[in-house]
Amino acid sequence: MLLEQVVSGLASGSLYGLxxxxxxxxxxxxxxxxxxxxxxxxxxxxxxxxLMKAGLSFWAAFGCTLVFAALLGAVAERFIIRYVxxxxxxxxxxVTVGMFTVCNSLAGWIWGYIPEPFPTPLEGGAPLRxxxxxxxxxxxxxxxxxxxxxxxxxxxxxxxxxxIAMRAVAQNRTASRLMGIPVNRMLLLSWALSSVLGAVAGxxxxxxxxxxxNAMSGxxxxxxxxxxxxxxxxxxxAVIGGLLVGVVENLAGxxxxxxxxxxxAFALIVGVLVIRPAGLFGHARLKKV
Amino acid sequence: MGIRVxxxxxxxxxxxxxxxxxxxxxxxxxxxxIVYSVVAVGLNLLTGYSGQISLGHGAFLAIGxxxxxxxxxxxxxxxxxxxxxxxxxxxxxxxxxxxxPALRLSGPYLAIVTVGFSIAVPQVxxxxxxxxxxxxxxxxxxPPAPGALARWIEAEQWVYLLALAPAAALAxxxxxxxxxGAGRALVALRDSEVAAQSVGISLRRYKLLAxxxxxxxxxxxxxxxxxxxxxxxxxxxxxxTSIQFLAMIVVGGLGSVFxxxxxxxxxxxxPNYASEISKAAPWAxxxxxxxxxxxxxxxxxxGLFRRxxxxxxxxxxxxxxxxxxxxxxxxxxxxxxxxxxxxxxAPERD
Amino acid sequence: MLELNGIDAAYGPRQVLHGxxxxxxxxxxxxxxxxxxxxxxxxxxxxxxxxxxARGAVLLEGRPIHRLSAERIVSLxxxxxxxxxxxxxxxxxxxxxxxxGYTRRGGAELERDVGRVFEYFPILRERQRxxxxxxxxxxxxxxxxxxxxxxxxxxxxxxEPSHGLAPLIVREIFRIIKAINxxxxxxxxxxxxxxxxxxxxxxxxxxxxxxxxxxxxAASLRANDAVRRSYLGI
Numbered sequence: 001m002l003l004e005q006v007v008s009g010l011a012s013g014s015l016y017g018l019x020x021x022x023x024x025x026x027x028x029x030x031x032x033x034x035x036x037x038x039x040x041x042x043x044x045x046x047x048x049x050x051l052m053k054a055g056l057s058f059w060a061a062f063g064c065t066l067v068f069a070a071l072l073g074a075v076a077e078r079f080i081i082r083y084v085x086x087x088x089x090x091x092x093x094x095v096t097v098g099m100f101t102v103c104n105s106l107a108g109w110i111w112g113y114i115p116e117p118f119p120t121p122l123e124g125g126a127p128l129r130x131x132x133x134x135x136x137x138x139x140x141x142x143x144x145x146x147x148x149x150x151x152x153x154x155x156x157x158x159x160x161x162x163x164i165a166m167r168a169v170a171q172n173r174t175a176s177r178l179m180g181i182p183v184n185r186m187l188l189l190s191w192a193l194s195s196v197l198g199a200v201a202g203x204x205x206x207x208x209x210x211x212x213x214n215a216m217s218g219x220x221x222x223x224x225x226x227x228x229x230x231x232x233x234x235x236x237x238a239v240i241g242g243l244l245v246g247v248v249e250n251l252a253g254x255x256x257x258x259x260x261x262x263x264x265a266f267a268l269i270v271g272v273l274v275i276r277p278a279g280l281f282g283h284a285r286l287k288k289v
Numbered sequence: 290m291g292i293r294v295x296x297x298x299x300x301x302x303x304x305x306x307x308x309x310x311x312x313x314x315x316x317x318x319x320x321x322x323i324v325y326s327v328v329a330v331g332l333n334l335l336t337g338y339s340g341q342i343s344l345g346h347g348a349f350l351a352i353g354x355x356x357x358x359x360x361x362x363x364x365x366x367x368x369x370x371x372x373x374x375x376x377x378x379x380x381x382x383x384x385x386x387x388x389x390p391a392l393r394l395s396g397p398y399l400a401i402v403t404v405g406f407s408i409a410v411p412q413v414x415x416x417x418x419x420x421x422x423x424x425x426x427x428x429x430x431x432p433p434a435p436g437a438l439a440r441w442i443e444a445e446q447w448v449y450l451l452a453l454a455p456a457a458a459l460a461x462x463x464x465x466x467x468x469x470g471a472g473r474a475l476v477a478l479r480d481s482e483v484a485a486q487s488v489g490i491s492l493r494r495y496k497l498l499a500x501x502x503x504x505x506x507x508x509x510x511x512x513x514x515x516x517x518x519x520x521x522x523x524x525x526x527x528x529x530t531s532i533q534f535l536a537m538i539v540v541g542g543l544g545s546v547f548x549x550x551x552x553x554x555x556x557x558x559x560p561n562y563a564s565e566i567s568k569a570a571p572w573a574x575x576x577x578x579x580x581x582x583x584x585x586x587x588x589x590x591x592g593l594f595r596r597x598x599x600x601x602x603x604x605x606x607x608x609x610x611x612x613x614x615x616x617x618x619x620x621x622x623x624x625x626x627x628x629x630x631x632x633x634x635a636p637e638r639d
Numbered sequence: 640m641l642e643l644n645g646i647d648a649a650y651g652p653r654q655v656l657h658g659x660x661x662x663x664x665x666x667x668x669x670x671x672x673x674x675x676x677x678x679x680x681x682x683x684x685x686x687x688x689x690x691x692x693a694r695g696a697v698l699l700e701g702r703p704i705h706r707l708s709a710e711r712i713v714s715l716x717x718x719x720x721x722x723x724x725x726x727x728x729x730x731x732x733x734x735x736x737x738x739x740g741y742t743r744r745g746g747a748e749l750e751r752d753v754g755r756v757f758e759y760f761p762i763l764r765e766r767q768r769x770x771x772x773x774x775x776x777x778x779x780x781x782x783x784x785x786x787x788x789x790x791x792x793x794x795x796x797x798x799e800p801s802h803g804l805a806p807l808i809v810r811e812i813f814r815i816i817k818a819i820n821x822x823x824x825x826x827x828x829x830x831x832x833x834x835x836x837x838x839x840x841x842x843x844x845x846x847x848x849x850x851x852x853x854x855x856x857a858a859s860l861r862a863n864d865a866v867r868r869s870y871l872g873i
Contacts, residue, residue, distance in 0.1 A: 098579025180713030
């Protein structure tokens with residue numbers, strides 16, 4: 001029983017981890033925590049759904065959606081974030097909170113609130129039995145994608161010139177400009193990429209939660225919390241944070257009743273943050289005095 | 290100077306006579322504006338003045354409202370006035386509690402924790418049915434005007450006045466807070482934690498103070514809410530509520546009591562007209578407001594107002610310096626209002 | 640090599656530079672001296688394209704560059720080692736250096752230059768994998784200079800390399816600056832510490848409140864009474 005709960009928690013946890021990775025992307029590349037990350041991903045999911053209803057195959061729709069996501073991210077950076085990112089942190093947080101609600105309501109306004117199924121070719125196939133526990137193939141797909149993206153992100157930020165340049169831009173824009181790094185272009189790229197990652201996560205998650213603004217919002221808050229728990233600048237932290245939150249949330253739901261799941265999960269997060277404000281795997285910010 | 294006094298007197302007169310003149314729908318609306326003003330001032334104390342973001346004030350409102358409701362209606366142990374005060378105190382304690390983890394967090398980390406708080410509190414309220422009435426909430430009777438006054442004053446009008454009095458008092462206290470050492474310490478905190486600490490301002494103490502005070506205000510408003518609305522349920526206090534309050538102080542002006550009130554008025558009016566467009570509209574408007582104001586008008590309507598009436602020579606300061614070009618930890622630099630002990634061309638009024 | 644003609648620069652309504660004209664000849668170390676707030680950093684920022692001059696021109700090998708973006712200016716051959724070092728704190732030393740060479744194609748040449756940098760600053764080789772933010776002030780300054788060097792610039796701009804460092808370290812750093820120059824690098828050095836600056840420079844300028852007030856070969860500046868009184872404390 002307990003093991004089943006844990007496995008189930010790992011399954012939902014990998015969903016959180018997926019979204020958390022998009023958050024890590026944006027944070028490492030721009031030093032911004034995008035509250036609206038999940039909601040932006042949700043919009044891309046709706047777009048994918050609309051494309052599929054219009055007759056496109058899953059993969060064609062998916063491809064177009066990724067392009068749309070990149071544009072969405074770039075537009076957000078160019079026309080909203082750029083104006084507040086150099087000022088007080090508070091202003092930036094407020095703006096991303098604003099983006100959160102705008103995206104949420106936009107989705108509701110354009111597509112309505114009735115949950116819709118999201119078809120995907122990745123589902124189906126007989127569930128597997130691993131040591132007495134039933135695991136769906138889809139869960140494994142999600143876990144596999146999450147781990148793959150984690151590895152890709154880690155490699156990107158550690159070994160590629162562009163990745164390192166992005167980290168540099170996030171830390172010190174002036175110095176980056178003096179190195180000849182095209183700062184604005186890097187920021188655009190970071191936002192575009194993280195939006196794409198969000199879209200990937202969204203499309204994978206959608207078949208499970210059904211597509212509806214409110215269903216996904218709940219998930220997204222958890223995902224955000226997982227990223228924070230794991231450490232916002234660590235891809236590994238994102239996935240582990242997600243898995244942890246998933247498991248804890250599930251166990252809390254089973255033993256404390258489902259009404260208090262979220263409260264418990266948040267209590268955990270607060271607890272961790274108090275001890276390690278940078279999250280489990282994050283680097284402490286070296287503050288310039 | 291004479292104009293100022295006249296304006297204040299006129300304003301006070303309007304406020305006091307309004308309940309007798311307005312029809313019930315608008316009277317209720319104004320009552321809610323008064324209640325929300327108190328929340329907005331409270332939130333501004335935390336976010337605008339000391340730069341700590343909170344998306345949890347919906348939950349604080351809930352705590353105050355429920356405490357009052359439980360004590361007055363569910364268990365019928367206390368009359369209104371002490372119940373409201375009790376609500377405020379309980380909420381203040383909750384604020385103090387939230388303040389401790391907040392000590393180590395800032396910016397988006399603090400935001401997410403307060404979001405959690407916002408979502409957790411209604412869940413807890415739902416769960417403890419024996420206390421809170423669960424999903425059905427608690428119905429609270431509207432108190433009639435006492436004794437002889439009941440002949441001339443209707444119950445709802447009485448409630449309006451009951452709300453107005455503490456609201457005005459609290460607003461005045463907040464406005465004057467920033468002439469005191471404690472107030473200035475809070476602002477110093479916002480502008481630079483490091484600098485503030487290096488002159489001996491205890492970060493811990495003032496951050497906790499900000500949270501506690503802010504929660505007290507909001508809890509008291511919660512009690513007033515119960516009074517005015519007559520009903521509390523977990524659904525009334527969601528994350529959206531918290532975002533609504535944030536929108537209020539952003540529209541009105543971070544770091545300004547006058548702004549808080551302005552913002553409360555504007556944002557309370559909005560949903561009335563907005564929900565005619567669509568169910569989703571209020572969310573969209575609050576979000577849009579947050580974005581647009583932070584980019585174009587970071588000092589809010591109050592800041593705009595101040596700039597409009599302050600047509601005097603620049604004196605010792607750069608006027609017109611846009612707040613968004615200053616790189617600076619903490620909240621918006623409200624360039625037209627600096628409660629530091631620096632020589633100023635004319636006294637700033639709040 | 641590098642020329643400024645009648646540069647006026649301002650931050651908003653506040654004008655900081657007034658009609659600044661100077662030139663840096665190829666292969667020389669030219670220094671710009673002045674007290675805090677004199678406008679030295681603004682001069683460098685204007686050259687690097689971080690500030691657009693209100694009037695005047697900046698010429699690199701005769702070509703006007705003052706209207707170009709900062710990134711473009713770096714790729715044309717001007718690298719700046721900024722005030723306060725400004726290294727990337729959570730990037731390793733190696734990664735910091737790699738960023739220095741951002742505008743280059745990379746590959747064998749870059750690796751060779753990294754090797755040269757390690758010869759100038761052996762301590763950096765030792766600390767390759769350490770995070771930039773954990774280095775001492777002197778080491779950070781070396782890292783910053785190394786970074787600038789790796790851009791293979793035609794002109795290297797240095798903004799107060801002595802700032803906040805102990806005298807012994809300053810002497811060491813300036814020894815290396817001299818060595819870099821002797822190997823062929825043109826250097827434009829902004830400094831408050833006139834003594835050490837004039838010991839490595841060939842030519843110098845003195846700036847006060849955004850205007851150039853004195854100019855001449857380093858030796859004559861060293862002998863100049865006004866300079867001696869105001870900047871050398873003699």
